[in-house]
Structures are given as C-alpha cells and as structure tokens.
C-alpha cells in the first residue's frame with residue numbers, strides 16, 4: 001500500500017449511520033484479516049496509526065437530516081484527509097429511513113465531497129434473507145412492508161420499492177440495476193450504468209438475491225470513490241483488496257482481552273428478535289421491564305431501576321429493558337410523541353449504564369442501534385477495540401484502557417435467541433469464543 005509522509009493511507013473509510021451496524025462492519029473486516037479502527041468521534045481519525053480500514057460510527061440514522069449531513073460530512077472529510085481511497089456509507093439492511101432522510105441527503109453530500117459521478121445502494125444481506133428484487137426489499141418471503149419492520153418505532157418501512165423510497169429523499173435521479181444485469185456480471189453492469197447515467201440517473205438501487213450477486217457488485221464497485229450499503233457487501237471486498245495487493249495477504253485476527261466484573265443487558269430495541277432474546281434470558285436470570293407510561297421523570301425511573309438491580313447483581317447478570325410490543329409502543333408514543341418516547345427510553349438506559357459502571361458493571365450487552373448510540377455517548381466512549389465477527393449480532397468490543405469494559409452492541413433484529421447469556425459469558429474468556 002502507498003504511504004504518504006510515513007502514514008499508510010486507509011483503503012477503506014466507512015461512515016456508518018449507527019453504532020451496531022458500524023461495529024458489525026468493523027468486526028466483519030477484522031474477521032477477514034483486515035485491521036480496522038472503530039471510532040465514534042471523527043476528530044479521532046487523524047490520531048489513528050497506520051491501518052487499512054477505519055469505521056466512524058455515529059448516531060445519525062434518525063436525527064434531523066441537516067445534522068446527519070453535517071456529522072457524516074465531518075467523518076467523511078476526516079477519512080478523506082487521511083487519504084481513504086473509498087468512502088463507504090453504511091446503513092441498515094432494512095434501509096431504515098424516513099421520507100425526510102437520512103440516506104438520500106447524506107449520499108447527496110458524500111457525492112459532492114468525494115467527487116463521485118454516480119453511486120449504488122446495496123442493502124441486501126442474502127444470508128439473513130434480506131434480498132432486493134426488482135428494487136423491492138424482502139425479509140424472507142415477505143415484502144418489508146408486510147414484515148414486522150412496518151411497526152418499527154422510529155423508521156416504519158411501509159413502502160417496499162426502494163427506488164421510490166430513496167427518490168422521496170433526494171433530488172438526484174434514482175434508477176435500478178435489475179437482477180438480470182447483476183447476474184450478467186460487472187462488464188454488463190458498466191454498460192447499463194453508462195446508458196442510465198447518459199439519461200441523468202446517478203443513484204442505482206442494486207438487486208441482489210444471492211451472495212454471488214454481492215461478489216459481482218463488489219467487483220464492480222471496489223474502486224469507486226463512493227459506495228453505499230449494508231455491511232454484508234463489505235465482506236466481499238477484502239479478497240479483492242488482497243488480490244490487488246492493496247492490503248497484506250495475511251493479517252492477525254485481533255484478540256480482545258478478557259473482561260471480568262458484573263454483566264448486564266440493556267435493551268431499548270422493540271424488535272421481535274430482541275423480545276425473544278429477553279424472554280430466553282428471563283428463563284435464567286431476572287429482567288426488569290420498565291414501564292415508560294409510568295416513568296416521565298428520568299431521575300426517579302433510574303433510581304427505581306438501581307434499587308432493583310443492586311441486590312440482584314451479585315448473583316449473576318441481569319437485564320433491564322424498555323422494550324415493548326408494537327401495541328404498547330403506540331401508546332407510549334401517543335403520550336410522549338415518537339421522538340419524545342425514544343429520547344425518554346434512551347436517556348433512562350444511558351444514565352443507567354453510567355450508574356451501573358459506577359457499581360462495578362464491566363460487561364454490557366446493548367440491544368438496539370439507537371439505544372447503543374445513547375449508551376456509548378453517556379459512557380463517554382469515543383473509540384473501541386473491536387473483536388472478530390462471530391455471526392449476525394455477535395460483535396464485541398472493549399475499551400482500550402486500564403480498567404476496560406466489554407460491550408456487545410447488538411442490532412435489534414439480529415442474533416441467536418440465547419445471545420444475551422452466551423455473549424456475556426464469552427466476554428469473560430474471549431479466546432474460547434474466537
């Protein structure tokens with residue numbers, strides 16, 4: 001790899017719109033033998049040593065679009081200043097966004113910043129059965145608009161046509177790279193893109209049903225100035241970089257230190273999978289289910305929760321959750337507003353995390369992307385050492401200090417049902433898990 005004044009240029013600079021997905025991306029790269037730094041503060045990018053990949057993950061998915069543009073722009077500028085050869089804008093496999101953004105507005109800004117002529121949008125994750133066909137996003141056999149994602153507390157996905165969804169977020173013309181073109185390979189796709197860009201299209205939703213489709217799309221886009229999508233396509237780049245001699249052919253898999261101390265689960269995700277994981281955890285250890293309808297004062301809600309936690313923590317891990325069914329979430333949102341409810345839950349869990357750390361908790365599993373953003377912010381963490389990806393939802397990290405804490409930031413929708421207990425255990429001895 002080329003050096004600039006002794007500093008190695010990163011091959012890959014990731015701007016992630018939440019922390020769970022950003023950590024998943026870093027963990028996937030690390031598992032593929034690519035050293036990858038993970039920060040939540042763009043200002044730290046300039047201080048990172050020689051490394052082929054850097055992820056800047058911020059809580060920008062549902063904040064006002066102009067703020068998301070400003071914060072993502074700061075991250076991208078920092079990565080470009082380090083000489084990043086490609087900026088990858090990472091968002092969710094379920095294209096979590098609203099008509100106000102933030103995928104479109106952030107992409108518009110990144111196009112300008114990188115000088116890209118066009119880019120593609122590849123949310124598909126075939127192994128998790130998140131596929132795109134004729135521009136329509138499916139979860140398993142269901143269109144996303146028929147799936148539980150229609151009830152997401154913050155980004156309900158009620159339109160499955162991603163060309164339409166993205167077009168509502170941007171003045172840039174959106175087109176489709178349909179499956180027959182993807183199947184035909186990179187050369188055919190280049191022709192399709194040339195013809196569409198001639199007609200003014202600059203954004204391409206990409207169909208992808210199989211992993212081999214992602215191989216084709218990775219080959220097509222590996223040298224683009226700007227690419228966007230879910231973490232899954234990122235897994236297809238390292239082999240290309242290695243073949244091109246951009247990164248060393250082998251690298252050590254990062255090992256995380258063992259972390260002792262009490263363990264807790266903090267869950268703010270209301271996804272079905274998180275509710276199942278809480279139910280499974282509760283078969284072994286207690287779960288405090290907080291009722292937000294009775295908790296409009298953050299301070300006293302945190303106090304009540306801490307009184308509940310203290311006598312139980314010495315006996316093993318516990319979980320605290322604000323997670324509810326779609327029916328209850330609707331009632332909570334009617335009372336506080338959509339954003340007010342999110343703010344309330346996130347502040348309670350964030351402040352609890354700080355008090356729990358003070359009470360000796362060192363192992364945290366956090367369920368939910370927005371929730372993770374809030375907790376990491378409250379804990380004042382700006383960078384993490386990420387371990388290798390262990391499968392969907394199974395990414396862990398530690399702080400890099402004398403008294404480290406271990407964190408698993410789990411996407412609401414992902415992970416095996418027993419993830420909470422097994423991950424907390426694995427933090428005690430990460431060598432066994434890796």
Ligand SMILES: Nc1ncnc2c1ncn2[C@@H]1O[C@H](COP(=O)(O)OP(=O)(O)O)[C@@H](O)[C@H]1O
Pocket residue numbers: 153154268269270271274292322323324328329332333341342343344345346367368369370371372410411412413
């Ligand atoms: N009981 C509740 N009622 C309404 N909103 C809630 C409730 N509990 C949590 N939330 C909010 O729902 C959102 C869930 O999003 P997130 O944490 O990203 O989870 P996921 O990964 O499942 O999308 C958060 O903003 C959280 O604060």
Ligand SMILES: O=C(O)[C@@H](O)C(=O)COP(=O)(O)O
Pocket residue numbers: 018020021022024091092093094096230231368369370410411412413414
């Ligand atoms: O694509 C995914 O599911 C993840 O990478 C992701 O972005 C998770 O977002 P949340 O489900 O909101 O945690």
